[in-house]
Amino acid sequence: AVALVWFRDDLRLRDHAALQAALKAGLAPLPVYIHAPHEEGTWVPGAASNAWRHRALHALDADLRARGSRLHVFAGDSGDVLQSAAASTAASAVFWNRRHEPAVDQRDIALRRRLRALGLRADAWSSGLLFEPWQLETRGGDPFRVFTPFWNAARRQWNPMPPSPAPQRLPPFEALPGETGIDALGLRPAPGWDASFWRHWTPGEAGADRALDSFIEEGLHDYSAGRDLPARSLTSRLSPHLHFGEITATRIVARLADAGSVEERRAYVRELVWREFGRHVLHHFPHTSEADFNPRFNDFPWAPPDPRLLRAWQRGRTGIPLVDAGMRELRATGWMHNRVRMVAASFLTKHLRMHWLHGARWFWDTLVDADLGNNTLGWQWVAGTGVDAAPYFRVFNPVLQAQRFDPQGDYIARWIPELRGLPPRARHAPWLAGAAARGHIGDYPAEPVVDLAKGRAAALAAFEHVSAGR
């Protein structure tokens, strides 16, 4: 008998619970992928995600072929495709791994009902998280709203599943009616748009493994101190691989078991648990991918969206070097260092006072690791509107941040060639560097789009207006 194994954001063969479930039940797994962006609610995958997915699907297909199988690819309504694929193969079961995004969860619940009504076994399995999003709760049985107690609870209940191996061989199947190919899904962006990405990334399970190996060799030993320095490559860069499920948190934790020191390992695992916290929050408060977690901000006087300013931010032309370097790193590689994400997001939401959704949507379109749980958590945290948020009145000063975390201006110079001719310390705030130095910056903005002190004061005044109106 056959089980359809429906691949979604779990593009791997190791530690794949749905695939293992089929094998354990003695069923022949038939790997299915369905392109259905219209079922993703308001967060339809963006251009950078699609570019990654295109390559990750090819990598998965190659891995399946090496084991005698292949990926059966469709486009259309997931329910219709699964129903017809099950009928044409006389399948008795459909298995998948969970995704934990509100719109998709709703769809999956409806689908499971529909498939079960047809007499099929339809089951969702763990996606390789350390904890299911509903598993940890406060002593009072409530969801967590603050990270540290969530982390403490995670440590108390620490018991991750051991990862399972990839199957050696899988059975082949004939083509099914309605099948199409990966290249026909239209996932590749306009020619050249993503060309510079692939110097930095190798989508797929093997690429994820190599990224983890090099992190263990080169980054882990200095992670807790080094993870804030954007000029250095001391973080794991596993975020897109984790988002697309090319590697699981449980597998990373197992691989780390005998690597590095206890302190560095713990610092890293804590970040993985931040990712779990994002899923926990989205599970319990599904509206927060669209709306402020803290209703006090419903009346916040956000500045009316100014397309000129938004564009300057998106293009890395605000005149604030650390912000612009980050936005250019994003455009060139599909990724931005976490410290710089915080600074760029703070500048948009505080100094320019734009609603965080403007930034979240741009990140969504341009990040290869765009992830609803993490992106929502990150933006609402910085904006001060979310769970466990940095208070709104704490405004990052992007010049001080640059002085502290990019003291030689190396990161700035890497992404803003116009500023390479300036002495290192002048790169943090070229408008203060004197006319002679400023003669060397080409067409880089001579002045920031907003005066930092005025922008900060306006943000704080707006915030007081909200707190007073409570």
Ligand code: FAD
């Ligand atoms: P490492 O430092 O090596 O961390 C390992 C893993 O832990 C990451 O791959 C990630 O899965 C998780 N992680 C690390 N930091 C965080 C964090 N602060 N919150 C949640 N999980 C974390 N991350 C995304 O994966 N997708 C997003 O769309 C996203 N949007 C963000 C938006 C903003 C405004 C901010 C401030 C942060 C955002 N992050 C997002 C979190 C973080 O910046 C990235 O996960 C991290 O930079 C990825 O690089 P890395 O894999 O080298 O991280």
